[in-house]
Amino acid sequence: MNETIELLRKHRSIRRYKDTDVPEEHLREIIVTAQAAPTSSNIQAYSVVAVRDPEKRRKFAELAGNQQQVAETPVFLVWCADLNKIRSAVRLHEDTELSQNVELFLLATIDAALAAQNATVAAESLGYGTVYIGGIRNNPQAATDLLELPPLVYPVFGLCVGVPAQDPDIRPRLPIGAVYHRETYSEYGLEDEIRAYDETMSHYYATRKGGGKGGEDETKWSKEMWRRFDGKRQRDHMHDFLHRRGFELK
Numbered sequence: 483m484n485e486t487i488e489l490l491r492k493h494r495s496i497r498r499y500k501d502t503d504v505p506e507e508h509l510r511e512i513i514v515t516a517q518a519a520p521t522s523s524n525i526q527a528y529s530v531v532a533v534r535d536p537e538k539r540r541k542f543a544e545l546a547g548n549q550q551q552v553a554e555t556p557v558f559l560v561w562c563a564d565l566n567k568i569r570s571a572v573r574l575h576e577d578t579e580l581s582q583n584v585e586l587f588l589l590a591t592i593d594a595a596l597a598a599q600n601a602t603v604a605a606e607s608l609g610y611g612t613v614y615i616g617g618i619r620n621n622p623q624a625a626t627d628l629l630e631l632p633p634l635v636y637p638v639f640g641l642c643v644g645v646p647a648q649d650p651d652i653r654p655r656l657p658i659g660a661v662y663h664r665e666t667y668s669e670y671g672l673e674d675e676i677r678a679y680d681e682t683m684s685h686y687y688a689t690r691k692g693g694g695k696g697g698e699d700e701t702k703w704s705k706e707m708w709r710r711f712d713g714k715r716q717r718d719h720m721h722d723f724l725h726r727r728g729f730e731l732k
């Protein structure tokens with residue numbers, strides 16, 4: 483296993499941090515590495531806002547559903563899909579509105595995610611721990627207001643970056659057969675793979691450092707998916723919110 487693969491496989495989200503800063507040089511190094519990520523047709527349709535101010539982080543923690551790690555992290559990076567800069571580039575040539583559709587929304591969101599993941603790997607390589615915070619989409623308008631985002635920009639997720647004050651076990655993933663197909667998608671054996679993963683996750687929760695969680699049935703991955711998605715739509719406000727931000731999802 484080479485060093486890069488070893489680093490990637492060691493990943494686990496970190497939600498407790500030492501009271502140690504992330505120096506601006508490190509942050510710039512992390513962001514420049516994020517910028518090296520591939521980007522659809524080089525459009526680079528994302529921005530990132532670094533939030534260090536404790537009061538602002540406290541507000542983010544609250545709007546994300548009282549996620550304490552956001553208040554504790556020394557720096558909270560908010561990754562945004564950004565069509566504002568594309569519109570600015572277009573307007574250098576013609577005073578026109580951007581032609582938009584769902585595809586352009588996807589490009590910007592994918593660009594933000596790829597850059598953020600590069601940042602995550604860069605931060606981990608420097609010894610920091612990270613955790614994504616999708617919880618900011620519980621209250622996307624409040625997050626937008628805190629960052630004073632212009633139209634055509636929306637916050638996709640946050641990322642806490644700090645020196646780890648915990649050493650959690652690596653969270654197991656699905657068996658490779660549940661994600662890897664050759665030539666065509668095969669559903670053969672999928673239920674068995676999911677059952678096997680249910681066992682793995684129950685064992686993980688029963689034995690992990692820092693304490694277990696729930697009874698055996700409650701810790702099955704399939705049960706967790708059922709609880710999350712059975713008849714429930716998550717963050718239904720996102721469609722209208724994106725529309726108000728100026729994203730056209732047609």
Ligand SMILES: Cc1cc2nc3c(=O)[nH]c(=O)nc-3n(C[C@H](O)[C@H](O)[C@H](O)COP(=O)(O)O)c2cc1C
Pocket residue numbers: 493494495496497546549613614615616617618639652653
């Ligand atoms: C887009 C995205 C949003 C996430 N949002 C949150 C969040 O709001 N709070 C949190 O504690 N973890 C969040 N996570 C972290 C996941 O829970 C975590 O990555 C997953 O359970 C796998 O665990 P691991 O990262 O330790 O391997 C998020 C991860 C992603 C990719």
